[in-house]
Amino acid sequence: MRLIRTLFVAATGTLAAVGLASAAGEYRTPEDYRFSFEGPFSSFDRGAVQRGFYVFNQVCAACHSLDHLAIRHLGQPGGPFYDPDYPNPNDNPVVRAIAAEYIVEDGPDEFGDMFERPGRPADRFPAPYANEAQGRAANNGAYPPDLSIITRARHYGAPYVRSLMMGYGEEPPEGLTVGAGLYYNPYFPGGLIAMPPQFQDGLLTYNDGTEATVEQMATDVTEFLAWASDPHMEQRKRLGLMVMAYLVILCGLLFFTYRQVWSKVAH
Amino acid sequence: MSGPSTYEPKTGFTKWLDARLPVVRLGWDSFVDFPTPRNLNYWYTFGGILTVCLMIQIITGIVLAMHYVPHIDHAFASVQRIDRDVNYGWLVRSIHAVGASMFFLAVYMHIFRGLYYGSYKAPRELLWILGVVIYLLMMAAAFLGYVLPWGQMSYWGAMVITNLLGAFPIVGGPITEWLWGGFSVGNATLNRFFSLHYLIPFLIAGVVGLHVWALHVPGNNNPTGIEVKSNRDTLPFHPYYTSKDGFAIVLFMVIFAFFVFYWPDALGHSDNFIPADPLVTPALIVPEWYLLPFYAILRAVPDKLGGVLLMFGAIGILFVLPWLDTSKVRSMRYRPLARWFFGFFVLACLGLGWAGAELPDTPVPGLGAIGVDFLLMGRVLTVYYFAYFLVILPILGFVEKPSERPASIEESVLGSSSKSAPAAVPAE
Numbered sequence: 084m085r086l087i088r089t090l091f092v093a094a095t096g097t098l099a100a101v102g103l104a105s106a107a108g109e110y111r112t113p114e115d116y117r118f119s120f121e122g123p124f125s126s127f128d129r130g131a132v133q134r135g136f137y138v139f140n141q142v143c144a145a146c147h148s149l150d151h152l153a154i155r156h157l158g159q160p161g162g163p164f165y166d167p168d169y170p171n172p173n174d175n176p177v178v179r180a181i182a183a184e185y186i187v188e189d190g191p192d193e194f195g196d197m198f199e200r201p202g203r204p205a206d207r208f209p210a211p212y213a214n215e216a217q218g219r220a221a222n223n224g225a226y227p228p229d230l231s232i233i234t235r236a237r238h239y240g241a242p243y244v245r246s247l248m249m250g251y252g253e254e255p256p257e258g259l260t261v262g263a264g265l266y267y268n269p270y271f272p273g274g275l276i277a278m279p280p281q282f283q284d285g286l287l288t289y290n291d292g293t294e295a296t297v298e299q300m301a302t303d304v305t306e307f308l309a310w311a312s313d314p315h316m317e318q319r320k321r322l323g324l325m326v327m328a329y330l331v332i333l334c335g336l337l338f339f340t341y342r343q344v345w346s347k348v349a350h
Numbered sequence: 351m352s353g354p355s356t357y358e359p360k361t362g363f364t365k366w367l368d369a370r371l372p373v374v375r376l377g378w379d380s381f382v383d384f385p386t387p388r389n390l391n392y393w394y395t396f397g398g399i400l401t402v403c404l405m406i407q408i409i410t411g412i413v414l415a416m417h418y419v420p421h422i423d424h425a426f427a428s429v430q431r432i433d434r435d436v437n438y439g440w441l442v443r444s445i446h447a448v449g450a451s452m453f454f455l456a457v458y459m460h461i462f463r464g465l466y467y468g469s470y471k472a473p474r475e476l477l478w479i480l481g482v483v484i485y486l487l488m489m490a491a492a493f494l495g496y497v498l499p500w501g502q503m504s505y506w507g508a509m510v511i512t513n514l515l516g517a518f519p520i521v522g523g524p525i526t527e528w529l530w531g532g533f534s535v536g537n538a539t540l541n542r543f544f545s546l547h548y549l550i551p552f553l554i555a556g557v558v559g560l561h562v563w564a565l566h567v568p569g570n571n572n573p574t575g576i577e578v579k580s581n582r583d584t585l586p587f588h589p590y591y592t593s594k595d596g597f598a599i600v601l602f603m604v605i606f607a608f609f610v611f612y613w614p615d616a617l618g619h620s621d622n623f624i625p626a627d628p629l630v631t632p633a634l635i636v637p638e639w640y641l642l643p644f645y646a647i648l649r650a651v652p653d654k655l656g657g658v659l660l661m662f663g664a665i666g667i668l669f670v671l672p673w674l675d676t677s678k679v680r681s682m683r684y685r686p687l688a689r690w691f692f693g694f695f696v697l698a699c700l701g702l703g704w705a706g707a708e709l710p711d712t713p714v715p716g717l718g719a720i721g722v723d724f725l726l727m728g729r730v731l732t733v734y735y736f737a738y739f740l741v742i743l744p745i746l747g748f749v750e751k752p753s754e755r756p757a758s759i760e761e762s763v764l765g766s767s768s769k770s771a772p773a774a775v776p777a778e
Contacts, residue, residue: 323611338597344590
């Protein structure tokens with residue numbers, strides 16, 4: 084187990100050194116953090132993913148879309164609100180309640196008009212902006228990226244997202260001019276990001292009593308986004324264990340078969 | 351080596367079939383009775399592994415094509431839908447994506463094995479050339495397939511590679527536009543790339559058929575490089591090599607499954623999870639790892655056309671390799687000098703891959719102090735790559751003194767004591 088992790092880290096380090104590291108301006112390597120979903124037998128911390136969804140909904144969703152996710156995904160196996168009593172997530176009351184809080188445009192109706200209705204689990208998460216131009220207009224020309232696959236779309240993945248969310252407040256290095264509408268964040272390539280700092284201690288009140296520090300919120304929302312990026316991770320690792328065990332045993336049997344077959348001939 | 355067939359149909363049906371379409375006889379002669387040198391080592395198992403790789407890619411690819419939408423507005427989202435909503439779509443896509451890397455890993459082992467044991471030499475020149483054709487087709491399929499998810503690296507990779515053709519004078523521009531189906535990489539490009547990506551694996555399967563045919567006429571080469579001289583040198587393919595290949599294939603599958611289940615993104619690039627955006631160029635455009643050495647060769651030349659020619663030349667030179675190597679000795683096991691140059695050649699290929707992954711003006715770790723950047727490293731290794739084929743192998747054949755070789759495969763296996771053994775040992 085330790086060995087696997089060591090090999091993992093070593094191999095990741097080698098890959099990074101071999102040159103997948105981005106060259107788009109200097110940036111600081113994200114702070115190492117041991118997430119619950121690292122390692123071959125790990126799973127998501129459901130409490131953290133639920134809190135992270137709350138943070139996403141209250142803070143991030145104002146500007147960031149979650150295009151590739153439907154609300155029902157929250158209630159599928161491995162999702163934050165999965166309930167074994169409701170194998171079909173469309174029946175899951177928690178998911179239905181979350182969906183009902185969104186206003187969704189539907190239609191056209193029989194008169195050809197579009198209309199609005201409360202969301203259903205089968206709906207996609209509504210996007211904050213109608214299109215990219217609107218998003219840019221509302222954000223000083225910068226477009227807030229979609230967050231559906233964000234931890235897989237950044238080189239350092241989840242640690243990058245977490246560090247970025249906690250990375251505000253430092254004095255910019257000499258020679259770096261922070262223009263209007265930009266903020267200094269050493270983890271962002273180039274150091275200048277259009278997203279203002281989002282978190283401050285006590286910004287939200289978690290209903291499970293967890294104290295909402297900046298670090299806590301950054302960690303939770305990263306856990307949620309990691310789930311959103313790779314929603315079948317738990318199933319993948321569970322199945323992987325069985326497949327690996329099967330293959331290793333088969334491999335051993337075939338090795339002895341091979342030895343037996345060849346035992347009488349010189350080669 | 352393909353002697354008279356030993357197949358004897360036993361049942362009424364197989365006798366009837368054998369008189370009309372001797373397909374069972376073909377299978378028997380090719381994969382059961384086929385006489386195979388008894389000294390093949392594990393490096394010779396990659397042929398079987400590659401067959402399995404091709405089948406995995408075709409089967410998973412056909413399933414993915416049922417769910418994939420080849421349109422620039424929908425391709426990226428359809429891939430996400432495969433990952434999220436299609437039943438076991440995440441698994442099929444992961445196998446297909448990791449499978450491409452595994453395919454190349456195996457083919458490089460296979461090619462290096464052929465280079466080391468001289469498997470390209472007479473009478474196996476055509477076998478080797480067909481192999482190079484398969485390798486070329488694989489690279490085309492891999493490049494086209496990488497474009498389909500329509501992420502940033504897909505788009506910009508397609509942009510860089512198709513633009514290379516524009517380097518050719520006069521015809522370059524029109525050919526590039528013809529390939530694009532427009533004036534830039536766009537929807538027409540994606541559509542035809544999808545179509546061709548679906549076509550090429552079946553072309554590969556066809557050439558693999560020829561490759562196996564061309565293998566079964568002269569028979570396998572072997573680590574000694576000495577031709578089979580008697581039936582004591584060989585063993586029937588089944589059960590000896592079916593059991594050995596079977597073990598090797600499943601061992602390979604263990605590595606394959608490790609990446610599929612535990613590290614699916616390791617061999618890809620995170621930028622490809624960002625939808626293609628023609629207005630935002632990634633900081634570093636790199637191909638998949640298996641094409642990096644050629645990327646380094648391309649960038650080693652300051653002139654675009656020169657780089658393109660050299661890159662194609664790097665593969666083209668493999669076609670004439672059988673006539674460049676002048677040594678009469680096949681296996682480098684008995685070539686004391688050649689094996690060193692071969693070792694450096696392998697290192698040069700790995701080094702070129704490294705250079706291809708880095709920005710050219712980045713200093714090489716450890717050598718930066720003396721002013722070696724990746725451009726210089728790529729250039730030096732490119733020179734060695736070509737020198738290996740154009741200078742070293744042709745000259746070595748004349749100046750190298752090969753070490754002593756066994757008289758036969760049998761002798762190499764049993765030691766020289768078998769020389770004195772009575773010749774009338776019954777064959778097994």
